[in-house]
Amino acid sequence: xxxxxxxxxxxxxxxxxxxxxxxxxxxxxxxxxxxxxxxxxxxxxxxxxxxxxxxxxxxxxxxxxxxxxxxxxxxxxxxxxxxxxxxxxxxxxxxxxxxxxxxxxxxxxxxxxxxxxxxxxxxxxxxxxxxxxxxxxxxxxxxxxxxxxxxxxxxxxxxxxxxxxxxxxxxxxxxxxxxxxxxxxxxxxxxxxxxxxxxxxxxxxxxxxxxxxxxxxxxxxxxxxxxxxxxxxxxxxxxxxxxxxxxxxxxxxxxxxxxxxxxxxxxxxxxxxxxxxxxxxxxxxxxxxxxxxxxxxxxxxxxxxxxxxxxxxxxxxxxxxxxxxxxxxxxxxxxxxxxxxxxxxxxxxxxxxxxxxxxxxxxxxxxxxxxxxxxxxxxxxxxxxxxxxxxxxxxxxxxxxxxxxxxxxxxxxxxxxxxxxxxxxxxxxxxxxxxxxxxxxxxxxxxxxxxxxxxxxxxxxxxxxxxxxxxxxxxxxxxxxxxxxxxxxxxxxxxxxxxxxxxxxxxxxxxxxxxxxxxxxxxxxxxxxxxxxxxxxxxxxxxxxxxxxxxxxxxxxxxxxxxxxxxxxxxxxxxxxxxxxxxxxxxxxxx
Amino acid sequence: xxxxxxxxxxxxxxxxxxxxxxxxxxxxxxxxxxxxxxxxxxxxxxxxxxxxxxxxxxxxxxxxxxxxxxxxxxxxxxx
Numbered sequence: 001x002x003x004x005x006x007x008x009x010x011x012x013x014x015x016x017x018x019x020x021x022x023x024x025x026x027x028x029x030x031x032x033x034x035x036x037x038x039x040x041x042x043x044x045x046x047x048x049x050x051x052x053x054x055x056x057x058x059x060x061x062x063x064x065x066x067x068x069x070x071x072x073x074x075x076x077x078x079x080x081x082x083x084x085x086x087x088x089x090x091x092x093x094x095x096x097x098x099x100x101x102x103x104x105x106x107x108x109x110x111x112x113x114x115x116x117x118x119x120x121x122x123x124x125x126x127x128x129x130x131x132x133x134x135x136x137x138x139x140x141x142x143x144x145x146x147x148x149x150x151x152x153x154x155x156x157x158x159x160x161x162x163x164x165x166x167x168x169x170x171x172x173x174x175x176x177x178x179x180x181x182x183x184x185x186x187x188x189x190x191x192x193x194x195x196x197x198x199x200x201x202x203x204x205x206x207x208x209x210x211x212x213x214x215x216x217x218x219x220x221x222x223x224x225x226x227x228x229x230x231x232x233x234x235x236x237x238x239x240x241x242x243x244x245x246x247x248x249x250x251x252x253x254x255x256x257x258x259x260x261x262x263x264x265x266x267x268x269x270x271x272x273x274x275x276x277x278x279x280x281x282x283x284x285x286x287x288x289x290x291x292x293x294x295x296x297x298x299x300x301x302x303x304x305x306x307x308x309x310x311x312x313x314x315x316x317x318x319x320x321x322x323x324x325x326x327x328x329x330x331x332x333x334x335x336x337x338x339x340x341x342x343x344x345x346x347x348x349x350x351x352x353x354x355x356x357x358x359x360x361x362x363x364x365x366x367x368x369x370x371x372x373x374x375x376x377x378x379x380x381x382x383x384x385x386x387x388x389x390x391x392x393x394x395x396x397x398x399x400x401x402x403x404x405x406x407x408x409x410x411x412x413x414x415x416x417x418x419x420x421x422x423x424x425x426x427x428x429x430x431x432x433x434x435x436x437x438x439x440x441x442x443x444x445x446x447x448x449x450x451x452x453x454x455x456x457x458x459x460x461x462x463x464x465x466x467x468x469x470x471x472x473x474x475x476x477x478x479x480x481x482x483x484x485x486x487x488x489x490x491x492x493x494x495x496x497x498x499x500x501x502x503x504x505x506x507x508x509x510x511x512x513x514x515x516x517x518x519x520x521x522x523x524x525x526x527x528x529x530x531x532x533x534x535x536x537x538x539x540x541x542x543x544x545x546x547x548x549x550x551x552x553x554x555x556x557x558x559x560x561x562x563x564x565x566x567x568x569x570x571x572x573x574x575x576x577x578x579x580x581x582x583x584x585x586x587x588x589x590x591x
Numbered sequence: 592x593x594x595x596x597x598x599x600x601x602x603x604x605x606x607x608x609x610x611x612x613x614x615x616x617x618x619x620x621x622x623x624x625x626x627x628x629x630x631x632x633x634x635x636x637x638x639x640x641x642x643x644x645x646x647x648x649x650x651x652x653x654x655x656x657x658x659x660x661x662x663x664x665x666x667x668x669x670x
Binding site: 223 | 592603606610615618622630631634636640642644645648649651653655659660663668669
């Protein structure tokens with residue numbers, strides 16, 4: 001059976017499992033719909049959080065980015081894991097004790113204000129929408145390459161599946177499918193990683209393998225990372241393991257970006273909401289530990305995959321004739337994610353530093369002299385002839401290493417699991433923000449349980465359609481879009497949640513001012529630098545790192561404004577005292 | 592109860608200092624001097640940035656869980 005046959009089997013099997021789980025975990029009340037009934041065991045919640053968390057960006061794009069950036073890729077590795085320490089120590093136990101359904105619930109009650117609730121719910125929807133846009137592009141890539149269906153058809157299939165389990169089971173359906181999706185995605189990530197590690201270094205643990213020596217070929221006996229540094233120097237790239245320096249991010253920018261991703265992680269509503277589903281404060285602390293453990297399994301493997309992929313790619317393509325190029329090269333050329341422009345007309349592929357040509361490849365439809373797909377882009381001044389989209393590094397890696405067809409199919413199923421699990425978590429946040437926070441809490445306090453559940457399901461449908469739209473009209477490449485969502489998460493929620501718990505004096509006026517200032521500044525900066533062509537005007541910090549400054553601004557505003565406005569009422573101060581002690585957490589309630 | 596909260600804050604400050612030290616310290620600010628040392632094929636600073644800091648993060652959360660388990664029992668605020 002070929003790659004495509006296996007892919008149908010793997011994707012079909014996993015989708016069948018998701019649908020079965022959906023049917024078994026269908027719910028009839030809002031508590032099941034919003035917080036899975038509040039009885040999810042810590043281990044299961046850890047897995048669900050990990051799947052919720054690890055998106056198409058983690059699974060598909062991250063190793064690719066590290067592969068091209070070397071050391072600097074660490075901002076994603078540290079940024080997307082370090083936030084869990086903040087969550088476990090500063091937020092999760094207290095928000096669980098507070099025991100309502102959503103993040104705007106906490107903001108609205110703690111800051112005794114429906115305006116604060118409204119601002120929080122707009123922030124939640126905005127952050128989740130930005131984030132979900134990145135996911136569907138991942139689904140599109142997987143479908144177009146592996147199932148050879150039209151991207152749009154693929155996205156629609158994915159959306160229907162998500163709608164079935166999220167609509168039927170709400171948070172409960174999402175939680176248990178995410179447990180299954182975690183298992184699929186981690187197996188799919190580890191099997192090729194281990195196989196490639198053994199092939200290159202003879203060590204079965206990739207985390208150790210990429211610090212070991214190469215066992216065969218021209219570089220036998222040399223350390224893999226030293227060889228990558230050498231390749232970098234030879235072909236005009238930077239050394240793989242060196243930090244900062246010319247052509248790279250500055251130390252301040254690396255610092256700001258890591259902080260922005262960490263704090264953004266701790267402030268993302270779809271992650272926080274997962275800690276409302278466990279039975280107790282103790283379980284919330286423990287499940288944060290499990291979550292990070294399960295995440296770390298992938299996150300410590302990814303940099304190893306990145307270095308193996310880089311080594312393999314350069315070795316199999318560079319200085320080879322087009323006719324010699326392996327089949328995976330042609331497969332990915334067909335999808336438009338690889339392109340070759342023979343600048344010196346020698347028929348040999350030269351891979352060097354710098355962009356091969358201006359912009360994304362635009363194919364003319366004709367074939368060149370060597371059979372390659374011709375492109376009409378203007379060539380750049382560099383000697384590089386090869387365009388490789390970063391997003392394919394993980395997906396193509398097993399093909400590059402020559403692993404069997406079923407492994408390649410498994411990776412496709414894993415990529416889909418990663419994208420769909422995150423998308424469904426985000427859709428629940430969007431749906432609950434509208435149906436619970438807006439409709440029930442702000443518009444109709446007398447809505448019956450049944451009508452609230454119906455509104456929730458309709459909103460899931462709306463969220464699915466929005467996500468589908470982004471899948472068909474994708475913005476940018478996956479990790480970049482996702483990185484922006486973090487800046488917004490960092491600059492809106494994290495400061496007001498932390499101060500809400502640790503500083504009784506924080507007032508309603510402070511919180512509103514903080515959220516508006518934080519997200520306003522961050523959005524302005526991102527829009528200016530990403531879309532309007534303005535330079536990085538604030539201390540040379542990149543738009544990905546600016547959330548850190550937005551967060552500081554948010555903190556400063558809350559503290560400043562709180563000190564000049566009247567202290568919160570006595571019952572709010574008692575509420576803060578109450579969330580600080582675990583006893584009596586009970587089940588989540590909705591009023 | 593004030594005592595309980597104070598001890599909780601104490602644990603948090605210690606654990607968060609370690610958190611900052613391994614990631615922002617070893618992985619970013621001191622990455623270049625640390626890269627002069629090697630651990631097998633890894634330059635040490637590079638290893639902290641791409642591997643070591645993540646291992647430490649996982650340990651920190653479990654340590655906090657265990658410390659708080661003891662503290663909750665000691666002050667009789669556990670569930």
